[in-house]
Amino acid sequence: MTTELSLSEAPLMTHADRTLLLQVIVNLLQNAIDAMEETEPSCRQLEVSSTEAADGAIVVSxxxxxxxxxxxxxVRLYTPLFTTKSHGLGLGLSICRSVVEAHGGRLMA
Known part of the structure; x- marks a missing residue:
């Protein structure tokens, strides 16, 4: 798997619970890795980027x-207890969305 990291050159500052947002990012990374299980290993690519939007919002992709x-x-992705994984509880993305929205943001697939 190749990983590409494209972060904003300037530090992106916000008032937020660092631990909660870190958990969101970890969950999204794990979901991305899980999503590539059936992808040919040589084609697996994970990209993470951060930037500041024109309106000042921080965008992490x-x-x-x-x-x-x-x-x-x-359409069911953020529904609590919905999962497509044999090892999942179906809470990860629901919790991630709640955390992001509690910080005034949006989580989109």
Whole structure:
């Protein structure tokens, strides 16, 4: 797997619970890695970027080269207790969205 990190040159400052936002990022990274399980190992690529939007919002993006999210799953992605994994509880993205929204942000797939 290759990893590409593209972070803002200037530090991006915000008032937030560092621990909670770190947990969100860890969860998103793990989901991205899990999404690439069926991808040919030489094609697995994980990209993480951060930037400041024109309105001053901080944008953090985690993307992968997984198989994609079918529409019927995408509509339920943030539903508590919904999972497509054999080892998941279905709480990760629901909690992540709640944390991000509690900080005034948005979480999008």
């Amino acid at each position: 985690v993307s992968d080269q997984g198989v994609g999210i079918p529409e019927e799953i995408a």
